[in-house]
Amino acid sequence: AQKITQTQPGMFVQEKEAVTLDCTYDTSDPSYGLFWYKQPSSGEMIFLIYQGSYDQQNATEGRYSLNFQKARKSANLVISASQLGDSAMYFCAMRESNNAGNMLTFGGGTRLMVKP
């Protein structure tokens, strides 16, 4: 079974609007962490935001926020006020506490395209 599912292969958003990228996960581990990474066309993976399973509040980092719904096992990324530079691939990932070496499991990714 897929541990991380991103159901939107591609999305368009108008510049300056907000956009939500979906991520659902599957784990029986009570302690886990959820990550979002951005990959521009240049290829490097840029860490955006992290949410721990025991964190009481949704994580925020500037224009990025993570809508964490634990009961639904979802960890959607919200980008506010989209910019042209937000056009990229976005990956959701999970680390489970029993993962040796802190390995992350990644979803298939969502390609976001920001329209001017």
Place this chain on the structure above:
Amino acid sequence: DVKVTQSSRYLVKRTGEKVFLECVQDMDHENMFWYRQDPGLGLRLIYFSYDVKMKEKGDIPEGYSVSREKKERFSLILESASTNQTSMYLCASSLASTGTGELFFGEGSRLTVL
């Protein structure tokens, strides 16, 4: 500035050739990883290492091997390259114990096997 450096951004190899992908990190991280990225499949873990000379198989180790002789260097080896190993390869590293377990990535090596 922290850095993970992959030796080659682009490689073209022939079927059957032996291929070495090198990765060096300057952050004194214990953990190092090799992922493969394919469209629609995201990143899949090939191998990882949590210490010098230690290695663990990931989800797709077949056709690959790794070497970690020094803490800062983690090499991915394709003993006999095949066309289905054409892909983007990403190296990453992380601390053994940290608040988040964030991975730091290199810029990737795009391998084409003809």
